[in-house]
Structure formats: structure tokens, C-alpha cells
Amino acid sequence: MRxxxxxxxxxxxxxxxxxxxxxxTAPATDTASGNDNQAVATTxxxxxxxxxxRNSFTQGEARRRIGSHGFTAVHALHKDATGVWRGAAEKGxxxxxxxxxxxxxxxxxxxxx
Numbered sequence: 179m180r181x182x183x184x185x186x187x188x189x190x191x192x193x194x195x196x197x198x199x200x201x202x203t204a205p206a207t208d209t210a211s212g213n214d215n216q217a218v219a220t221t222x223x224x225x226x227x228x229x230x231x232r233n234s235f236t237q238g239e240a241r242r243r244i245g246s247h248g249f250t251a252v253h254a255l256h257k258d259a260t261g262v263w264r265g266a267a268e269k270g271x272x273x274x275x276x277x278x279x280x281x282x283x284x285x286x287x288x289x290x291x
Contacts, residue, residue, distance in 0.1 A: 228283060
């Protein structure tokens, strides 16, 4: 009986150790980036470029999500051929072009003026 118990305990310890191993950690923006579907977000970082893919955000949701990243006066939103919401907004009184990808990443680039 003792042998069975020790065998089971040893197997459980081995399984627990194997499941705790990871293949390394990626930088936060690498995790957020890319066109591969990421079922569970593992970072709060935004990708530097939008991921292309089927976007399920409505226009209102896109406007609110972009606004939650500090942008105001969000307007001219449209979904492009790659599934990315694009539009114009302001941040800190400066105009910017903004985007929202299907993963929820929000990005911008300042508009020269």
C-alpha cells in the first residue's frame, strides 16, 4: 500500500512540475502584436501596429475604447478592409489619427500641423 501511495505522489509531483514550466516570457508588446488570434490577453500593453482580422467591436464600442485611452473628440470612425477601426481624435489638445484592432489594441500617430 505504501508503494502505491509513493508512486502516486511521485507522479503528481512530476506532473505539477511539468505544468509549471514556461517557454520564456515575451515582451508585452510582442504579446499584444501580430495577426495571430490571442484568445486571452496576457498584457495591458498596446501593440505598436494594428493586428488585421475580423473585428467584432461596434462603432460605439470602438469610440468608447479609444476614448478610454485618453483620446477626446473621436470622430470619422470607419472599419477598413483589414478589420481595423480608424478615425481621428485629439489627445492633449493635439490632433491624432487613431486605430483599434480586433484584439482591443488602441494606437495613434500625431498629425503634423
